[in-house]
Amino acid sequence: MMYNKKTKHFTNRLYHAYNLLFFFILMLPACNETQSPGIQVLWNRKQAVSVRIPTTLLPDSADSIPRFLQVRAAGDTTATAIMGTYLVGKDILFEPLIPFSHGMQYEIFFKTKKLGVFSIPLTDTTDLPKLTEIYPGVDTVPENLLKIYLQFSHPMQEGRSAGFIRLVRNTTDTLQNVFLDLQPELWNEDRTVLTIWLDPGRIKRALQPNLRLGIPIHEKENYRLVISRRWKDAQGIPLQKDYIHSFVAGSRDSLGPDPSKWIIQVITVAPKQVIEIDLTKPLDHFLVAECLHISDPKGTPVKGNFEITRKDDRCRFFPEKPLRPGTYTLRVETKLEDLAGNNINRPFDRDINHSKQPSTNTGYTRYFKIN
Amino acid sequence: MKKNWLYPFLFLTLIVLLAATKPFTVNSPYGFTKGTPEIKSISALSFGKDGILFIGDSKGASVFALDTKDAKNTEKAGAISMTNIDQKIAAALGTQKENITITDMAVNPVSKKLYIAIQNTDGTPVLLKIDNEKIDAVSLKDVYFSSIALNDVYAEDAKDARGRLLRISTISDMSFYDGKLYISGLSNKEFSSTFRSIPFPFTSSQDEASLEIYHASHGRYETTSPVRTFTISKINGKDYVIASYTCTPLVLFPLDELKAGMHVKGRTVAEMGSGNTPIDMITIKNGNETMLVMANTARAASKVNYKNIEAFEGTLTERVAGTAGTPFVLLPSLTGIVQMDKLDNNQIVMIQKKQNGDIDLLTVNDDVQ
Numbered sequence: 001m002m003y004n005k006k007t008k009h010f011t012n013r014l015y016h017a018y019n020l021l022f023f024f025i026l027m028l029p030a031c032n033e034t035q036s037p038g039i040q041v042l043w044n045r046k047q048a049v050s051v052r053i054p055t056t057l058l059p060d061s062a063d064s065i066p067r068f069l070q071v072r073a074a075g076d077t078t079a080t081a082i083m084g085t086y087l088v089g090k091d092i093l094f095e096p097l098i099p100f101s102h103g104m105q106y107e108i109f110f111k112t113k114k115l116g117v118f119s120i121p122l123t124d125t126t127d128l129p130k131l132t133e134i135y136p137g138v139d140t141v142p143e144n145l146l147k148i149y150l151q152f153s154h155p156m157q158e159g160r161s162a163g164f165i166r167l168v169r170n171t172t173d174t175l176q177n178v179f180l181d182l183q184p185e186l187w188n189e190d191r192t193v194l195t196i197w198l199d200p201g202r203i204k205r206a207l208q209p210n211l212r213l214g215i216p217i218h219e220k221e222n223y224r225l226v227i228s229r230r231w232k233d234a235q236g237i238p239l240q241k242d243y244i245h246s247f248v249a250g251s252r253d254s255l256g257p258d259p260s261k262w263i264i265q266v267i268t269v270a271p272k273q274v275i276e277i278d279l280t281k282p283l284d285h286f287l288v289a290e291c292l293h294i295s296d297p298k299g300t301p302v303k304g305n306f307e308i309t310r311k312d313d314r315c316r317f318f319p320e321k322p323l324r325p326g327t328y329t330l331r332v333e334t335k336l337e338d339l340a341g342n343n344i345n346r347p348f349d350r351d352i353n354h355s356k357q358p359s360t361n362t363g364y365t366r367y368f369k370i371n
Numbered sequence: 372m373k374k375n376w377l378y379p380f381l382f383l384t385l386i387v388l389l390a391a392t393k394p395f396t397v398n399s400p401y402g403f404t405k406g407t408p409e410i411k412s413i414s415a416l417s418f419g420k421d422g423i424l425f426i427g428d429s430k431g432a433s434v435f436a437l438d439t440k441d442a443k444n445t446e447k448a449g450a451i452s453m454t455n456i457d458q459k460i461a462a463a464l465g466t467q468k469e470n471i472t473i474t475d476m477a478v479n480p481v482s483k484k485l486y487i488a489i490q491n492t493d494g495t496p497v498l499l500k501i502d503n504e505k506i507d508a509v510s511l512k513d514v515y516f517s518s519i520a521l522n523d524v525y526a527e528d529a530k531d532a533r534g535r536l537l538r539i540s541t542i543s544d545m546s547f548y549d550g551k552l553y554i555s556g557l558s559n560k561e562f563s564s565t566f567r568s569i570p571f572p573f574t575s576s577q578d579e580a581s582l583e584i585y586h587a588s589h590g591r592y593e594t595t596s597p598v599r600t601f602t603i604s605k606i607n608g609k610d611y612v613i614a615s616y617t618c619t620p621l622v623l624f625p626l627d628e629l630k631a632g633m634h635v636k637g638r639t640v641a642e643m644g645s646g647n648t649p650i651d652m653i654t655i656k657n658g659n660e661t662m663l664v665m666a667n668t669a670r671a672a673s674k675v676n677y678k679n680i681e682a683f684e685g686t687l688t689e690r691v692a693g694t695a696g697t698p699f700v701l702l703p704s705l706t707g708i709v710q711m712d713k714l715d716n717n718q719i720v721m722i723q724k725k726q727n728g729d730i731d732l733l734t735v736n737d738d739v740q
Contacts, residue, residue, distance in 0.1 A: 047493065073465050082465035083508040097508055098491040101466040157492045159472050181648075181668065184539050189528050201646060208588070208645060208692050234493045236470050 036116025039108065041100070042093075046235065048100035048120045053092040053108055057115045065092060065110075074105035074117060082106075102236045122237060129154040129233035131243040134225065135285040136339050137310045139246075142253035143219045144203050146341035146348060148196045149285060150227065155191040155234040158184065164231040165196060167216075168224045178202075178216040191234060193286070200341075204349045217249045254349065256342035257283055259332045264368045266323075273370070275317040277330070282312040284337045289315070291333035297326035312339075323370045330366040334359070401436065401572045403515035408435045410511060413488035413496040414539070415554075416477035419547040419571060424477070424486060426498070427542035427554065432524040434542070434552065436571060438515040441482045441500070448483035448715040450734035453504055456722060457730040460489060460499065463506045468730075476710045478720060485712075485720060485732075501732070519573040523558040523565075537563075540597045547571070548603040548610075548626075555598035555614065563595045566612065566629050578631035582614075584622045587642045590690030600652045600665070607681050615652060615665060619643035620687075621675070621697065638686040641696035643673055651711040655719060657737040664702075664711070664719060672705035702739055 035041070038054040051071065058065060066086035071094050072079055084096035100106060105119040133151040150165075167175045179196050186195035198216045201209035217223055227243040263278040275294065289306040294317055296302050304319035334344040341348035345359040401423065408426075415427035422442035426435040453459060461468040470492040477486050485501040486509065498509040525537040540557045547553070551568050558565040564582040583594045593616075601614035603626060610626035614637065622637035629635055643649075647669035654677075655662055661677040675697060683697045707724040714720040717737040724730050 071465065073462060076462050078459075078462060080459070080462040083463050083506075084465075096465050097497050098464050098466065098495050099493065101470060104466070106465065157470075160469075188530075199646075232469065232492065236466070236492050 035118035036108075039116045039118050041118055041120065048102075050093050050095040051100070051106070051108075051118060053094065053115065055091055057108075058092075058110055059113075068111045069094070070109045071096070072107050072109065074107050074119075128240050129156070129237055131227055131239060134227075134243070134245045136282055136312055137285075138282050138312065138339075140248045140250040141217075142251065142338075142340045143215060143217055143249040144252050144254075144340040144349065145198055145217060145249070146200065146203060146337075146339065147284065148198070148225065150194045150196065152192045152194075152233070154237075156187075156194070157232050157234060157236075158187055158191060160231070161185055161194060161196065164228040166226045166228075168226060169217075170222055171224060175216065177213060200348075203341075219249050219251055221249050223247055223249065253281075253338060253340040254342065254347045255338075256344050256347060257281070257332075257336050257338050259330075259344065259364045259366055262366065264330060264366060266368075266370060269316070269318075272318060273323055275319075275328075275330075275368070277315050277317070279313050279315065282339055284339065285312050287336050288312070291336040292317075293331045293333075294319075295329040295331065296324070297328065299329070302328070325370050327367055327369050330368065332364045332366070334361050334364060401438070401517060403436070403438055403517050405513060405515050407512045408437070408514070408516045408518060410435060410496055412490065412494070412539075413474055413498065414542045415545045416475045416486055416488055417545040417547055417552070418477055418479050418481075418486075419552070420481075422479055422481055423571075424479070425545055425547060425552055425571075426488075427545050429539050429541040429556070430527075432538065432541050433518050433520045434545070434554065434569065434573075435516055435518045436552075436573065437511075439479065439486075439509065441479055441484060444481050445483040448478075448718060450718065451485055451501060451504070451714065451720050451732060452734060453501065453732040455729055456732040460487070460506060463499075464489070464491070464497065466491070473710055473722060476712055476720075476722065478712045478714050483714060485714075487710075517573050519569060519577065521554075521567065522577060523579060525557065525559045529559070543597045544600045546601065546603055553601075553603065553612070553629075555601055557595075557597050564593070564597050566598070566624070566635075568629060578629075580629040580631070580633040580635050582624065582635055582637060584616065584620060584637045585639050585686065585688055586616065586618065586620050587639055587687040587689065587691040587695060588618050588620065588645045588693075600649050602652045602654055602663070604654050604661075604663075604677070606677065613652065613663065613680070615643070615649040617648045618645040619647050619649055619667070621665075621680075623680075639688075639696065640680055640683045640686070641675070641699065642687060642691050642694055643699060644670065644694050650708060653711065653713040653719065655713060655737050656716045662737070664705075666705065666708035666711040666721070670706070671701040671703050672708055672711070673699045673701055675699040704740060705735070 038057060040052040041048050042050045065088055070081040072081060082096050084094055087093040100120045102120050103122045105117060107117050108115040130153040131150060132153050135149040162181055167178050169175055178198055180199045199209060201207045202213050202216050204210055225245040229239050229242045232238045261280050265276050267274055267276050285308055288308050292306060294302045302319050304317055306315050306317050308315045337343045344364055410426060410428050411431035412428050413426055414429040417425045419425060422439045424437045424439050426437060457468040461471055472490045474488045474490050487499045489497040498511060500507045500509050524541050527538050529537045537557055542554055543556045545554050551570050554567040556565060557563045558579060566580050566582055567577055569577045583592055586593045596616050598614040599616055601612050603612055612624040612626055614622050620639050621641035621643060622639050624635055624637045647667050650666040650668060652665045655664060663675040664672055666672045679697045687696050708721050709724055710722040712720055714734055718734050720734045722732050
């Protein structure tokens with residue numbers, strides 16, 4: 001009983017301490033702004049969700065405050081009042097319909113009198129959005145390259161990629177109609193990875209777009225993929241620089257991944273045993289980890305993580321626990337694709353009149369031993 | 372002695388308990404309760420009767436029916452227009468136009484007012500109303516509403532072969548017709564292209580039929596791509612769903628066949644050109660003619676005379692290059708349409724992206740070319 005009381009007391013104190021800490025953290029960003037004394041921006045999850053306006057700033061005769069009070073974007077020549085709700089208490093709390101935007105300054109008016117200003121800082125400069133990876137990362141891609149992945153450090157705005165991605169041939173020639181315009185765009189769940197497709201209609205031979213415009217990229221030509229600095233993250237913060245990824249187009253690739261040719265070996269990455277798989281050619285970066293599964297001699301899935309090398313032609317499996325001796329199974333889902341979208345069962349661009357019927361297998365199995 | 376206070380006490384307790392469990396129930400013909408709906412996204416808007424607005428929420432896999440209290444009849448709809456609407460909406464939201472996306476719009480057929488759904492860059496959905504060229508917020512707090520969670524929806528992290536999250540296509544379009552809300556989109560079934568019908572007022576009832584089409588420009592039968600836009604109209608005296616998909620096949624489904632558990636094969640009556648996604652579809656009158664108008668992403672809006680749809684009895688079953696089937700005309704002045712709805716039988720309201728990048732709200736008549 002005594003122990004419970006003490007615990008409860010301690011928990012209460014801890015709870016209050018956390019509350020104070022939370023409040024302190026909430027208030028921190030507000031300290032960095034340009035703003036009139038007394039006006040306070042309130043934050044929640046890094047978003048400026050409301051502004052507190054002290055009643056002392058208001059004229060004494062303010063009888064119907066919300067009707068005459070306006071928050072506007074600074075520099076808005078139309079003097080549009082921002083929509084939201086005013087809560088009148090000891091102070092006035094204005095909560096806009098959407099959070100205030102980073103990098104913008106706002107003004108508070110009572111009728112025609114400006115009461116003050118406040119600004120929302122761009123963001124913490126150590127936490128700016130970046131383009132962290134572009135896949136495939138290899139210098140030479142097949143001329144029938146199908147997909148490019150862009151990986152960002154932060155969740156990004158959706159629905160606007162077409163305006164921020166350019167493919168340039170030989171440094172000067174910006175190509176038109178090379179990417180598939182898909183709405184909704186192909187974002188992962190947290191909007192940090194975007195899949196962009198080179199137009200499959202132009203890649204598949206004999207389709208109308210292919211006959212009309214030809215394939216998007218051509219063997220032996222140099223290309224630059226340019227990602228604009230104007231692209232913003234979900235908080236409205238733009239990328240801080242243009243990103244340029246250069247590559248050359250190689251020959252057409254019509255042969256899918258072939259797990260029978262893969263080289264599987266057990267290596268030691270101190271202090272662990274790691275399974276390394278040479279995939280013999282670059283494959284789809286995100287599908288590799290999704291399509292490969294390892295089971296122990298009893299058929300139980302082995303827990304662990306796959307790491308794919310920068311060139312996407314090799315991967316390593318790091319088991320959570322040391323592997324016991326025995327025969328292990330590597331199962332590969334046949335939906336695994338290479339850079340040209342050829343999967344294990346069928347090429348992406350299949351001639352239905354001449355090529356053999358594609359396999360309907362769902363998996364391919366390889367065995368390997370741990371000594 | 373005990374009995375003297377026990378029964379009144381129990382009676383009072385019962386009243387308190389009842390009050391606590393159903394605090395907001397009101398006498399509403401639609402079974403609405405007062406509160407704040409948890410709307411995660413606004414993927415589609417469609418009006419029912421009496422100013423009831425249906426809000427399709429793909430992320431939340433639900434549909435909400437909202438009593439807008441905007442049920443005063445306006446006989447003659449005045450043209451609605453607003454230049455640089457994106458900029459004006461952004462100013463009213465205290466942000467920049469780059470930070471907002473217009474996700475759908477719908478005209479209230481009773482008041483003829485326009486409702487617009489916006490998504491902020493952080494995903495926050497906002498509902499607005501254009502009233503006498505003024506932008507107003509439509510409150511979603513303490514409103515009268517009802518909702519229904521959709522069955523058989525994809526898990527939040529399920530992706531298609533292209534890596535696209537499938538949940539966001541749960542609702543691609545909606546339409547209220549003859550007492551039911553109809554919803555196109557995806558389900559998690561084998562044939563994922565689905566057409567849901569939900570009686571309104573909402574009960575626990577909802578039907579789902581799966582759809583199959585012959586997509587002549589792809590040269591194959593398809594069951595997994597969602598309908599992008601549809602309308603329900605009479606063709607030769609019978610109710611049909613007229614639907615279009617990405618790459619623009621125009622397909623008819625008999626409404627009476629779209630019942631629970633049915634797998635319905637549509638009749639492809641036109642291929643209107645690949646490399647395009649249809650955005651919105653409406654039916655308007657043009658003199659004595661009835662016209663289907665469809666807005667497109669990659670080209671001008673197209674207009675199809677219902678007489679030609681009625682006259683096309685067959686179905687496309689062979690691969691075609693370019694266009695085929697029911698004839699249609701393009702309306703060159705309606706290029707760059709972002710959203711479109713019917714203002715009344717003879718007027719179309721639309722949001723259009725001009726060549727100089729401006730985004731305007733405007734109204735055109737049925738004789739638009």
